[in-house]
Amino acid sequence: MHPRLGACSWSLKCKSPVDLARALGEVGVSCVQLALEPLRSGAWPIEETTTSLRRANIKIASGMIGTKGEDYSTLQSIRETGGVRSDAHWLWNLTMAEESAAIAKKIGVKLVTFHAGFLPERKGDSLRRKMLGRIAQIADRFAAQGVKLGLETGQETADTLLEVLKELAHPNVGVNFDPANMILYDMGDPVAALDTLAPHVVQVHIKDALLTENPGTWGSEVVVGTGDVDWPGFFDVVREHGLACNFMIEREAGESRVADMIAARTLVGPLIEKLK
Numbered sequence: 542m543h544p545r546l547g548a549c550s551w552s553l554k555c556k557s558p559v560d561l562a563r564a565l566g567e568v569g570v571s572c573v574q575l576a577l578e579p580l581r582s583g584a585w586p587i588e589e590t591t592t593s594l595r596r597a598n599i600k601i602a603s604g605m606i607g608t609k610g611e612d613y614s615t616l617q618s619i620r621e622t623g624g625v626r627s628d629a630h631w632l633w634n635l636t637m638a639e640e641s642a643a644i645a646k647k648i649g650v651k652l653v654t655f656h657a658g659f660l661p662e663r664k665g666d667s668l669r670r671k672m673l674g675r676i677a678q679i680a681d682r683f684a685a686q687g688v689k690l691g692l693e694t695g696q697e698t699a700d701t702l703l704e705v706l707k708e709l710a711h712p713n714v715g716v717n718f719d720p721a722n723m724i725l726y727d728m729g730d731p732v733a734a735l736d737t738l739a740p741h742v743v744q745v746h747i748k749d750a751l752l753t754e755n756p757g758t759w760g761s762e763v764v765v766g767t768g769d770v771d772w773p774g775f776f777d778v779v780r781e782h783g784l785a786c787n788f789m790i791e792r793e794a795g796e797s798r799v800a801d802m803i804a805a806r807t808l809v810g811p812l813i814e815k816l817k
Contacts, residue, residue, distance in 0.1 A: 624658020695722020
């Protein structure tokens with residue numbers, strides 16, 4: 542597979558499939574990572590969504606799900622509420638995952654990614670065992686539909702995530718690598734982290750950030766090329782490992798999403814072309 546450059550649908554904050562197709566055209570990409578919740582909830586009819594994207598020559602390359610009850614107001618709040626950690630929302634989240642897996646199969650998507658939550662460092666930790674058990678259940682639901690599950694990086698170090706993957710030992714689980722998240726959560730250098738996790742990487746998010754000056758607080762997401770990610774060094778690692786996955790531009794901050802994503806495409810597009 543030749544790597545492709547696409548964009549994340551939720552970054553564009555569109556109100557309809559037609560608006561999304563138009564915005565993706567403005568960004569200048571031909572594939573998308575599609576948030577599945579609007580399809581699952583019925584806010585975006587599945588047929589209308591797929592038809593709008595197909596008419597615009599946009600391929601749905603992957604999907605994304607988010608879990609219920611997540612509170613991103615502080616690092617501590619997301620640590621306590623993120624991903625599969627919450628007991629209060631676990632059954633809802635498992636049902637959501639099962640329904641989303643069926644939708645992914647219906648629209649021909651072979652990969653769906655999500656944040657599993659902060660995974661405890663210590664192998665014998667009871668919370669870690671519980672979270673891994675829940676990840677396995679979600680992975681099973683997706684595997685039953687022929688869909689790979691990708692865990693997004695950032696909320697733990699690369700070494701911890703690598704240990705988790707080995708402990709989980711689930712053939713249907715890979716890594717959605719987000720270099721900016723490593724910086725936002727202060728979890729290590731993204732280039733070194735990619736080198737560690739490369740054999741498990743199934744997709745990459747193109748996003749940039751600045752490291753916080755105050756430990757225990759968020760870093761700052763910025764336009765790709767203006768942050769702390771060493772993009773030439775990052776793609777050197779991609780090339781060294783022969784990664785052939787897709788690259789999806791994500792932008793979670795700012796009010797000029799299309800322009801910011803065009804800037805990202807302009808910077809990394811030539812680097813991706815050199816991989817082909």
